[in-house]
Amino acid sequence: MTAPTWFGEFSAKGRTLRGWWALLYAGVAAFFGGWYMYTSGFGIESTESNRGFYLLFTSVLVFLLYPARKGAPTHRPSVFDLVMCAAAVVSVGYWMDQYISYAMFRVSAPTTWDLTMGAICIVVMLETTRRVLGPALVVLGLIFLVQLYYGQWLPGKLSHPGLTVERIIEFTYSTQEAIFGVITATFATFVFPFMVFGAFLERSGAGRFFMELATALTGRWRGGPAKIATITSALFGSISGSSVANVVSTGAFTIPLMKRIGFRPHVAGGIEAIASTGGQFMPPIMGAGVFILATLTESNYLGIALMNVIPATLFFIFVLLMVDLEAVRTGLKGIPREETPDVWPVLKRGWHFFIPLIVIVGLLFNGYSPEVGAFWGSVSALVLSWLRKDTRMGPRAVVSGLVGGAHANTAAGAAIGTLGIIIGGIVLSGLGLKFSAVLVDFSGGVLLLAALLVMVISIIIGMGSSTTGSYIILSVVAAPALIKLGVPTIAAHLVVFYAACLSNITPPVCVSAFAAAAIAGSDPIRTGVAALKYGSMLVLLPFSFIYAPGILLYGTWWDVVHATAGHLVGLTALAMALQGCTFVTERMSLTPRLVLFAASGLLLFPAHWWVDVAGLLLFAAGLALALGLPMPRAPRSPSTPRNAHRDRRI
Known part of the structure; x- marks a missing residue:
């Protein structure tokens, strides 16, 4: 039998x-x-x-x-x-x-x-x-x-x-x-129900819908498959909360598609790895990290999700710009017209898959706890699956969703007991505050140096742990040091959380890049380096939380607009400098690249109004040099003969 x-x-x-x-x-x-x-x-x-x-x-x-x-x-x-x-x-x-x-x-x-x-x-x-x-x-x-x-x-x-x-x-x-x-309480109460919700949403047909929608929206653009990977990873990664799970699920489709239109294997894997990593801090759900962050800072979950809207959006805009410039630089096209669906028929078939997310956000806005949102989001996904015959979830699919959520939990949940042991060791010995004091002393009280040390420590710790595990450890040993140096509590925790996400793509141990390399058939280290290049904004965002807190909605409306606009121009300059081309020219020389690098630094970390002005002027100068436009010259002195420069050359 x-x-x-x-x-x-x-x-x-x-x-x-x-x-x-x-x-x-x-x-x-x-x-x-x-x-x-x-x-x-x-x-x-x-x-x-x-x-x-x-x-x-x-x-x-x-x-x-x-x-x-x-x-x-x-x-x-x-x-x-x-x-x-x-x-x-x-x-x-x-x-x-x-x-x-x-x-x-x-x-x-x-x-x-x-x-x-x-x-x-x-x-x-x-x-x-x-x-x-x-x-x-x-x-x-x-x-x-x-x-x-x-x-x-x-x-x-x-x-x-x-x-x-x-x-x-x-x-x-x-x-x-x-x-x-x-930590165990947070995973049991908040995180795991959302894993089950993600499994229900996938089995209701939402995963296929999001992929089709991204294909319809961006497939025909130059480098379209990479943009599909970016958008679907942002949507799926917010729900799954695991960069590796995101790579495996969306990358199985997007990486071969990117390779088919001409992306080199390690580049295709790197793009998927960094896009999947970004899904971990993409609202509204932000995977497991936001629940831990809200618990440790005793903050409102919805407030933290709202604070991450601008940083996450800026990050994915940067990835899309990098992808587009890669397509310009290498002459890559999109998916043929006959292979891409039209947007409106796709939306007509699957618009209802947005409703479970709306249900969750609506419940959170009305004061309900996240686990209640996960429950009713799952119920709504189940009910809405019956709108179409080919997506209906019967008893077998419901049980499969429960099994799928528990199966997905084994990768993340396996670390929780050991993380509890680590946290217990830190708490019982008082090591957290002691380590923070050591970090402050070592940095000499200089905030920038302390932030750099936190980034290095996060990469080292992240080599042997998941994003959530790295963040939990860093939240106890590193975040207090930043708080002691004057960084607001939530901003300090977001610094270490984004730094923990960075460890997914930083060689030599970069789990997301390793997973993507296995699908792409590329070298894992080269894939990790490519992911780090396309995700350079993730290196800078933790510093932005300290020096441009407006992107976290701190300050007045002008502070928010000012910081956001500066970042938009700055990340555009950074993308062009890294890729060595503009959106209309395939190559640029070293000089405009250096000018654009300088412009991005001034615009991403503004100190005074004159820094913004200098950044904008450098950005304009870099573009002019890259496009071969005539540069403004200093006025000629009346006493200087018109052809003096010719005489000197002779």
């Missing part, structure tokens, strides 16, 4: 589950997704179940799907995998059952069972992370655990007396400060 094949098979890192094992995986995933859709619509049962079930189900799914080592069974979990599943169920289940009793009667006096289950849970969380994300984040987690014990050996301000093993395990496991802390 064979198992049903409703959900096909599930694959990851050398293992493909089929048959009954695939059915078991799908069953666990469906219950996981269904439980959190229920709690997002009707309220959580308890804090313990909300946080505990999230980590429990995430670990079980990871142990079923991801092998522990090379040579492990490729079509089923091993005995060790099943033992780890049992360890996750027992240790997390014990915490859910005993937390109230611990909080009321055993604080600072944990039992042997508490400590035993705590040690097992710590191992389970670290192993969950290792299987999906590799050893880097696990090593970081172990470092933060070990420093709690050997605190007296840490240098300078980072030193502390050190703690016992029992105290470390108790704080990490038994409290709601580390493994089961605010």
Whole structure:
């Protein structure tokens, strides 16, 4: 007797589950997704179940799907995998059952069972992370655990007396400060329901509609497929919240299309990688990051989303300009007319797919929490799918959506337990404030140098973590330093969040570029360099939040208009300087490129009105030089003979 094949098979890192094992995986995933859709619509049962079930189900799914080592069974979990599943169920289940009793009667006096289950849970969380994300984040987690014990050996301000093993395990496991802390609560309450919403939206036909709409809008333009990639990645990435998931889903279509019309493989991969990375800070949803940011800053989710409208728009305008200039420089055309759909028929067929997004934004504007928006957005996607016969979601599609959301969560959720361990180590030792003090001292109190250090640290930390993981760590160790130097709280957190996004495309470890390179068949490092070139604006935006806060809606309406207009002209100058051409000429010499570089620097980081004027004059001069226009000359002195210059040349 064979198992049903409703959900096909599930694959990851050398293992493909089929048959009954695939059915078991799908069953666990469906219950996981269904439980959190229920709690997002009707309220959580308890804090313990909300946080505990999230980590429990995430670990079980990871142990079923991801092998522990090379040579492990490729079509089923091993005995060790099943033992780890049992360890996750027992240790997390014990915490859910005993937390109230611990909080009321055993604080600072944990039992042997508490400590035993705590040690097992710590191992389970670290192993969950290792299987999906590799050893880097696990090593970081172990470092933060070990420093709690050997605190007296840490240098300078980072030193502390050190703690016992029992105290470390108790704080990490038994409290709601580390493994089961605010990061887990945020993912369980806010992030995961939106992953299920994204799966529902995709299965309702919205993914195909957004791709067709982008093709209809930009396909026939020069370099059209790259513009399709940019627009679809902005739309899809906002919902998915994962740059790698975005690359894999949209890149499977856009990268071959870009290569077909003449984009070099590493350029095609780089464009998809940077566009997918930008989707993580594209309103209205902004993936997982905005929920963590709102929680850590105790700010309104909708307010943060609104603050990101201008920066995200400027970023994608820059990417589109870079793509257009690449097409000019290399003579690339668009998709043939007969292969591109017309806009109005596409909109007529799929206009209703915008309604779930409108429902979510409308609920947020009316004061409802994000998880309620995710619930009703999913319900509206399900209902609206029945407007067309070919997109109707029946019971099987609904279950598939729940499974898809839980399956997508394994990549992001696998890091959460270990991130909780890291945050617990930072909080228990007071390392966050100490590190911030060290950062301020090292920078000499110079804000620009501190911001540069934050960027470097974010790239290093991002090598072994996801965007969300990098941001969570940086929000504790780096953001306080910027706040101490006078940067507003939300702006400081946005600096480190955008810096964390940057780590997705910065070689040598650039996960988004690696995923795109696999599809494009290109060298991963060259793809990462290309992504960094096309995403240069992402390097500059964190500094803009400090020196041109008007783009974050700080200040008066004039401050906002002034900063936005300056950035529009500045990013145009930067794009032309990087690509070495204008929108009407294929090549420019070094001199106008240098002039345009200088203009972009003055316009993107204005200090005084005369800096703006100088930037605009340099921009005009750079354009004139690039286009071969006559430059204005200084007036000739009356005493100077008209042909004196000829005489000198002779």
